[in-house]
Amino acid sequence: MATFDLELVSPEKLLLSRPVEMAIIPAAEGEMGVLPGMAPMIVALKGGVIRVQENGQITERLFVLGGFAEITPTRVTVLADEATPVASLSRASAEARVKEAEAAYNAAGNEAPELREAAMDRLLAAREMAAAAEAA
Known part of the structure; x- marks a missing residue:
């Protein structure tokens, strides 16, 4: 299946950087599924969970307190105000x-x-x- 590069950056560190099939992000207007080939855009994020999908399954859940996501056809960069793995x-x-x-x-x-x-x-x-x- 097609993938895109997902990077999740918080002020403290780079939390995630790898190819994924899909990411579901908490956009300010509501949850947004991001797939390879999406139209370029920048979206504001609200507090919520980013879910990462690989091989048809959710493999990672990260809580973000807000921030922005830059989406291009081949890459998504999330600049989070604060980010923590949900398990933590x-x-x-x-x-x-x-x-x-x-x-x-x-x-x-x-x-x-x-x-x-x-x-x-x-x-x-x-x-x-x-x-x-x-x-x-």
Whole structure:
């Protein structure tokens, strides 16, 4: 089957770099399946799980807290704000992040709409992290 090169980069390190059949990414508009030969585009990512498919099966699941993906017909480069293998997620840490994000969102009640929206994005990403940690 046809493949494309997938690279997942976080500020700390290069987490993944290899040919894959398909990747499902958490685009800001919704989950997006990426296949070889896709039209070039850049998409914003929301907090969620990137699923990597090889030989017809999901072989890797990585949680990203947000970022961008650059898609070309032969390569996908994900620049993640933060990325962690789902198996490494801690339920306690994820729940603590949810509590912090809820407090920040509640504190942003009288702030400018952009600040409230950013706080809501962090809260939604923290909830996705907690859900991914539960499922792991």
